[in-house]
Amino acid sequence: MHVLSKAVLLTTSALALSSCGSTSPEKVEKKVTEVTSNVEKLSNPVIPADKFDLSHWKITLPLDANDDGKIDEISVRQIQRFAHPDFFYLNEDEEMVFTVPNKAKTTSGSSNTRSELRQMIRGSNKKFKTHSPGNNFGIAANPKAEHIGGKLNASLKVNHVALRAGHPDKRPAYSVVVGQIHATKDKHIVAEGDGFGWGNEPIKIYYKKWPHHDKGSVFWNYERNLEKTNPDRTDIAYPIWGNTWENPANPGDNGIALGEEFSYEINVHNNVMYLTFETANHETVKYQINLADNTDVYGKPDTKDHPRGFEGDFMYFKAGAYNQCSTKDTEGDWYTACPGTGQWEVDQANGDYTSVAFTALTLSESTQP
Numbered sequence: 001m002h003v004l005s006k007a008v009l010l011t012t013s014a015l016a017l018s019s020c021g022s023t024s025p026e027k028v029e030k031k032v033t034e035v036t037s038n039v040e041k042l043s044n045p046v047i048p049a050d051k052f053d054l055s056h057w058k059i060t061l062p063l064d065a066n067d068d069g070k071i072d073e074i075s076v077r078q079i080q081r082f083a084h085p086d087f088f089y090l091n092e093d094e095e096m097v098f099t100v101p102n103k104a105k106t107t108s109g110s111s112n113t114r115s116e117l118r119q120m121i122r123g124s125n126k127k128f129k130t131h132s133p134g135n136n137f138g139i140a141a142n143p144k145a146e147h148i149g150g151k152l153n154a155s156l157k158v159n160h161v162a163l164r165a166g167h168p169d170k171r172p173a174y175s176v177v178v179g180q181i182h183a184t185k186d187k188h189i190v191a192e193g194d195g196f197g198w199g200n201e202p203i204k205i206y207y208k209k210w211p212h213h214d215k216g217s218v219f220w221n222y223e224r225n226l227e228k229t230n231p232d233r234t235d236i237a238y239p240i241w242g243n244t245w246e247n248p249a250n251p252g253d254n255g256i257a258l259g260e261e262f263s264y265e266i267n268v269h270n271n272v273m274y275l276t277f278e279t280a281n282h283e284t285v286k287y288q289i290n291l292a293d294n295t296d297v298y299g300k301p302d303t304k305d306h307p308r309g310f311e312g313d314f315m316y317f318k319a320g321a322y323n324q325c326s327t328k329d330t331e332g333d334w335y336t337a338c339p340g341t342g343q344w345e346v347d348q349a350n351g352d353y354t355s356v357a358f359t360a361l362t363l364s365e366s367t368q369p
Helices: 002-018 025-037 187-191 344-350
Strands: 057-061 073-076 089-091 096-101 113-118 150-160 176-185 205-206 217-223 235-241 262-268 272-279 280-288 315-323 353-364
Touching: 096 113, 096 315, 096 344, 150 176, 150 315, 176 262, 176 353, 235 272, 235 280, 315 353
Parallel strands: none
Antiparallel strands: 057 073, 057 113, 089 096, 096 353, 113 315, 150 262, 150 353, 176 205, 176 315, 205 217, 217 235, 262 272, 272 280
């Protein structure tokens, strides 16, 4: 329960200050934000923003606490003094924890639950709309981009993935996405007719562990940038450590155990996405792919992909726990029929959840490798 104590203390202090005639509510809000986001000066951090720079992130949680029928989002300003004791908090090792049950509130476009950060280039400046070029980046080939590329560095441990799936043979079972780049879904871009604006992902970083294996696998997927109804729109999986998602074989010593730390860097510089994956017990793995054409990581053109890749899209980074164990039971590879009651204590006891702890998370400008 100590996780929430700092947030409560700061809110109480803010209310006390706001009762003084010399301090406006706006100044109080600014002061609270400054205090909770000042990482260097806090020697005893208790909420994520005390330890991590969250000045350009908002978070989506598997909740509808205000009962408005929509999934809860915590804004850039709010997250500076926010924690949730179950789904987003700083643990005793000062790691930023993202936890999410299989069955909970989801976004309108997904059947998968998430406790996940979304990059907000604008910070707390709402002059720019969420999906506008001013709040997202493009590649150098995009003439409308206001921000070119960017870099995300993260170190983390996957501590738990869902233990049960109604369709264990479907590829997303027992897995979680811990980092990604997402393109904006924009009907105005779609209307331009160049084949962009579908909201696809040039990278999703996965961890998958079968229940009877000692270790799991880390891999990343590139999604062909096509409209949803196109049968060629699919994920291309590339191995990092262990297997890719369709392979049920035990990764053995080539895999990553639960609780074992690994790091990733996604560096989008000019038109190229450079990837670096590191961990203590395996060799470093690197990939690169041009996001302005349809050449794959091995230098071979993918004739089924968009010939201009993600050239006309605007994109943003995401990080956290995006649970791939959907409770939906229907046709389609994504619907794994994972069990869940919607009661957190019950689902936690049954192992029907995923949990990821980040030890580092940094946004920065892109760099030439």
